[in-house]
Amino acid sequence: MHEERFRELFQTRGGPVPLDEALAIICWSANSEVDPPSVLDRLDELARQVTATTAEGLMAELFGPSGFVGNSVEYDDPANSLLNQVMSRKLGIPITLSAIAIEVGRRVGIPIIGIGMPGHFLCRSGEGSGITYFDPFHSPHPLSAQDCRTLYESLTQLDNWSAEFLEPSDARIMVIRTLSNLKSIYRRRSDMANLRWVMRLRTHIPEIAAIESNEFAKLIRRSN
Numbered sequence: 035m036h037e038e039r040f041r042e043l044f045q046t047r048g049g050p051v052p053l054d055e056a057l058a059i060i061c062w063s064a065n066s067e068v069d070p071p072s073v074l075d076r077l078d079e080l081a082r083q084v085t086a087t088t089a090e091g092l093m094a095e096l097f098g099p100s101g102f103v104g105n106s107v108e109y110d111d112p113a114n115s116l117l118n119q120v121m122s123r124k125l126g127i128p129i130t131l132s133a134i135a136i137e138v139g140r141r142v143g144i145p146i147i148g149i150g151m152p153g154h155f156l157c158r159s160g161e162g163s164g165i166t167y168f169d170p171f172h173s174p175h176p177l178s179a180q181d182c183r184t185l186y187e188s189l190t191q192l193d194n195w196s197a198e199f200l201e202p203s204d205a206r207i208m209v210i211r212t213l214s215n216l217k218s219i220y221r222r223r224s225d226m227a228n229l230r231w232v233m234r235l236r237t238h239i240p241e242i243a244a245i246e247s248n249e250f251a252k253l254i255r256r257s258n
Contacts, residue, residue, distance in 0.1 A: 036062045036070055041238040044206070048241070053205035054117075054137045057130075060212065061118040063231045073118050080121070080134070081141035089159030089166060090176055092144050093135065097174035102131055104171030112228070115215050128155035129211055131170040149182075150203030150211065153190050156182060158200075167200070210239060 040059045043051050054077055058070035086092040096102055105114050105125040113119035117133065120126035126134070132148050132155050139146035139159075149156040149167065156177075158167045167177040169185060177185070183195050203211070213236050220229040237243050 037235070037238075040235060044209075044239045046240075048206070050204070051206045051209060053133060053208060056205065056209045057117045057133060057212065060209070060216075060235065061116050063235055064112070064116055064228065068118055073121075076118070076121050077134070077137050078141065081138045084138060084142050086142070086144070089139070089144055089146060089168070092139055092142070092146070093168050093170065093174040093176075096135060096138060097131070097170045101174070102126060102134060102170065104128065104131065106171075110219050110222070112216055112219050115212050115219070126171075127215070128169070128171040129208060129215070132157040132168075133208060133212075135168070135170055148203040148205075148208050149200055150207060151182060151186060151199045154185065155203075155208075155211070156200075158202075210236075210242065 036059050040056065040063075043056055043059075054074055055070065058068075058073035061068045061073055062070050080096075084092060084095055086095050102120070102124045105111060105123075105127065108114070109127060113123065114125060114127040115130055117130060120130045120134065129148075132146075135157050136146045136148060144159070146157050146159055146168075149158050154169070154171070156167055156169050158165055160166050165179075167179065167182050168174070169177060169182075179197075179200060182200055186195060186199060187193065213232055216232045217229065217236070220226075220232060
């Protein structure tokens with residue numbers, strides 16, 4: 035039932051996707067004892083605890099002392115990509131921490147937008163000249179566009195910065211990127227059981243389904 039719902043969410047190529055629901059279904063796919071609505075309930079509970087009325091205040095509450103932090107010690111732990119585990123442990127990677135900011139912000143009326151900077155996911159608030167960026171993996175403090183560039187160059191050691199790196203990433207892209215992270219982790223670990231469910235979900239996403247379907251078929255043949 036939940037996997038069919040995931041397929042329905044992604045059936046229109048390029049169409050809008052509810053980020054929280056899609057990520058909740060990924061949690062269920064990893065562990066069938068996880069009920070997707072319970073993941074949404076936990077986001078609701080987080081939102082009820084928020085007192086902030088600005089993006090800066092929201093970030094301070096979510097990612098300040100005793101809040102969520104980036105798991106720099108075990109970055110490749112798959113739990114960092116599973117929203118229920120992130121909320122339980124208060125540990126995550128840039129994209130899942132940004133997802134929490136986006137979804138809690140949506141619930142309290144503070145718009146937060148994902149930013150798919152290569153190599154490190156960010157988020158932002160505002161529009162036009164009022165844009166403020168955030169890197170919840172490292173701190174709750176606001177960043178300028180120049181700060182983001184400095185971060186990118188520090189992390190990648192590359193000198194190819196482009197303003198396009200700070201273009202928004204919608205929920206659809208965030209879910210695909212989350213599944214890509216899990217695919218890479220499970221493949222490196224030769225964890226075929228978990229790799230199968232990740233690949234199965236990816237075959238429901240039209241823009242990557244053709245390539246993924248062939249790869250999934252090969253994976254199934256190898257595991258039989």
